[in-house]
Each structure stands twice: as structure tokens, then as C-alpha cells.
Amino acid sequence: MGATEVTLQGGIHPNFDGDYYIDVTRAVKEAVPDMHVHGFTALEVTEGARRLGEDLHTYLRRLQDAGLASLPGTAAEILDDSIRAVLCPDKISTDEWLDCHAAAHEIGLRSNITIMFGSIEHTDSWARHMLRTRALQKVTGGFTEFVGLPFVHMASPIYLQKAARRGPTFRETLLMHAVARIVYRGVIDNIQLSWVKIGEAGAAQMLRAGCNDLGGTLMDENISRSAGAAHGQGMTKDRFEALVAPLGRGLAQRTTTYELVDSLRG
Structure with missing residues (x-):
């Protein structure tokens, strides 16, 4: 079907030690050697290392040796501990x-870098999130993109408990991506939107407000769908082309780490 990347991430199972993630990574590479393995949140990595009594560098090298090629930014939510204490108290700091x-x-x-915004936090928390990650990027240069993830409220437990709002407004979503383009100028070139959370019409607007990346075409996406999003589980190249055509923008296929694969249009 043309997949180039498999993303591996989930919750913390009480019976899994850190070797489980290594075994899964190795199994993927044995089955599909050329597949890019984009895997494991900072929570999973931190907990996996802790359960094995290893430091982060040692454990990450073992994952890398098994075939891990990059990490997702998920589990970041909002990088403001006063918000995390309410939003995700069981996750890492x-x-x-x-x-x-x-x-x-x-x-x-x-x-x-990801940010899930529009639940219980305010704009000062968004600023802290961006500034902390920008500071790290200036030191390491290891982040490839920033991804804005609007909070999908419909089936979210914190919303159903009446402790969160109904996600960000469209204006807030537009501003998140536009401000990110300004904040990360000179240190991160790529600002990615989440079409599965905001839909194709919203995606077109984000491309006018600082975004240059539509993300993946996806196959059987279930995280946003499980939370109540209804924009589909996959996208085709033709639909991407139809989305960017009115904007006069070029369209290209890239790898996970932003090497050009094919110029598709323009």
C-alpha cells in the first residue's frame, strides 16, 4: 500500500518491561526491513528505562540498535507542570x-514537538511550551517539526467530567500555527497541521497561516477518531493535490526526517 513509516505508541502496560518495546521494534524491522520505525513517546521511553534500571542514553541506544529511527513528540500535551498536574498527572514532567x-x-x-491545546490551559502555557522546546532545539537541533494538535473533546474523559472546554476555537487554532512559525523561525523549518483533527477546509486555512506540512496520508488512524473526530482515517495523494491546488502551492512527498522523495506538483 506504499507505507513508508510505522508509528508505535501507546499506554503503559503494568506487565511490560522495557525489553517489550525493543522486541516490538525488532519484529517490525524483521518483517519490513525498509520501514521507518517512528516510535515510543517520552513517557514510554522513560518508563521502559526505569523498569530496566538503565539510563536514558543506554536504553535509547538499544532501541536504536533494534531499528528505532525517530521519536514522536506525543505525551507532551502542554509542557507546563501546573497544567500537567491536572491534565495528565500520571505522565512524566x-x-x-x-x-x-x-x-x-x-x-x-x-x-x-507536539502540543495538545484547547482543553484547560491558557495562552501563557502555550508560550511556555514553545519557548522551552525552542531553547532545547537551539542546543541539540534534533527536532524536525512542530505539530499543533487541537484538543478533540467529544469523547475525552476530562471533557465528559465537565473539567475541560470544547477544544480551541478556529481562530485559536489558526493563531497557534501562525505564532509557531514566528517563534521557531531560524530553528525549526517545518510547521505541521493535523488534517485528521481539523479537516480539509481547516487544513487549507492553516497552509495560509504558517504551515508547510500536511503530515501523513495515514492508514486506519484511530487516536483522533476514538476521541470523536470525524475527518476520516486516511487521505489520498489526489485529495492532497486538490487541497493545495487553489492555493498555488507545490506538493511534495517527504520522508519522516524531511528528505525529499518526490515532487508531486508545482
Whole structure:
């Protein structure tokens, strides 16, 4: 079907030790040697290392030796511990998230920055998130892109408990991506939108407001869908072309780490 990347991430199973993630990575590479393995959140890496009694660098090198090629930025949510204490109290702290990605960059693994916004936080938390990650990028240069992830409220437990709002407004979503383009100027070139969360019409607007990356075509996406998003589980090249054509923008296929594969249009 043309897949170039498999993304591996999930919750923390009480019976899995850190070797489980290594075994899964190795199994993917044995089955599909050319597949790029983009895997494991900072939470999974930190917990996997802890359960084995290893430091982050040692554990990440073992994952890398098994075939891991890059890390997702998920589990970041909002990198503001006052918000994390309410939003995700069972996840790692801001410093632990940053330490994990710093360690990954130091051994040659690339990763990205995500932010889930529009639940319980305010704009000052967005600023802290961007400034902390920009500071790390200036040191390591290991982040490939920034990805804005609007909070999908419909089936979210914190919203159903009436403790969060109904996600960001469209204006806030537009501003998130536009401000990110300004904040990361000179240190991160790529600002990615999440079409699965905002839809094709919203994606076209984001491309006018600082974004240069539509993300993946995806296959059987289920994270946003499980939370209540209804923009589909996959996208075709033809639909991407139809989306960018009115904008007069070029379209290209890239690798996970932003090497050009094919110029598709323009």
C-alpha cells in the first residue's frame, strides 16, 4: 500500500518491561526491513528505562540498535507542570519530557514537538511550551517539526467530567500555527497541521497561516477518531493535490526526517 513509516505508541502496560518495546521494534524491522520505525513517546521511553534500571542514553541506544529511527513528540500535551498536574498527572514532567528528547538527539535520533491545546490551559502555557522546546532545539537541533494538535473533546474523559472546554476555537487554532512559525523561525523549518483533527477546509486555512506540512496520508488512524473526530482515517495523494491546488502551492512527498522523495506538483 506504499507505507513508508510505522508509528508505535501507546499506554503503559503494568506487565511490560522495557525489553517489550525493543522486541516490538525488532519484529517490525524483521518483517519490513525498509520501514521507518517512528516510535515510543517520552513517557514510554522513560518508563521502559526505569523498569530496566538503565539510563536514558543506554536504553535509547538499544532501541536504536533494534531499528528505532525517530521519536514522536506525543505525551507532551502542554509542557507546563501546573497544567500537567491536572491534565495528565500520571505522565512524566516537563523536564522529563525534555530530558528524553535531549538524550535521543544526543545519540542521533530525531524527534518532533507536539502540543495538545484547547482543553484547560491558557495562552501563557502555550508560550511556555514553545519557548522551552525552542531553547532545547537551539542546543541539540534534533527536532524536525512542530505539530499543533487541537484538543478533540467529544469523547475525552476530562471533557465528559465537565473539567475541560470544547477544544480551541478556529481562530485559536489558526493563531497557534501562525505564532509557531514566528517563534521557531531560524530553528525549526517545518510547521505541521493535523488534517485528521481539523479537516480539509481547516487544513487549507492553516497552509495560509504558517504551515508547510500536511503530515501523513495515514492508514486506519484511530487516536483522533476514538476521541470523536470525524475527518476520516486516511487521505489520498489526489485529495492532497486538490487541497493545495487553489492555493498555488507545490506538493511534495517527504520522508519522516524531511528528505525529499518526490515532487508531486508545482
